[in-house]
Amino acid sequence: MSKFAIESFSDCLRIEMRQWGVKVSIIQPGWYARATGIFGGHNDADLVSLTEGVWRNMSAECKRDYGREYFDAQVKELMNNRLKTSSDASPVLDAMVDALTAKHPKHRYLVGGFLNTVVLSYVNRFLPSWVTDYGFACAMSILYPTPAALIQKADDNK
DSSP states (O other): HHHHHHHHHHHHHHHHHGTTTOOOEEEESOOOHHHHTSSHHHHSHHHHHEEEEEEEHSOOOHHHHHHHHHHHHHHHHHHHHHSSSOOOHHHHHHHHHHHHHOSSSOOOEEESSSSHHHHHHHHHHSHHHHHHHHHHHHHHHSSSSHHHHHHHHHHHHH
């Protein structure tokens, strides 16, 4: 289930459970990846080892379609972003405690992270899809090389 699906389900649950006096809150943490250990450790060597395992286990078709250059660019971005994440999960835990103990808990707790975590979560709701899609496409073209299969497709169409 996607994060958006969980958020939508929680909104419905909050509305339906209100009549029973049950309060439902959503905790939306920002960038706390280092606090979770999700990157397989806290240093570059661990992350490189983890991502090399992903590449080795990837299907030949997937390797061909994306290519090593694209994969390496994703890994580089992941490593850069990892350094921006917080290793202190206490703000998330504080939000959980508040949601459980407050007489009137918030519907949503947007916890820490970077401004873009909060801004993007709302921009996507209010701007037309074509605007946000264009913005993400521009950002992707700046941050990442084109996947190998798309380069090949463009060459075939010449």
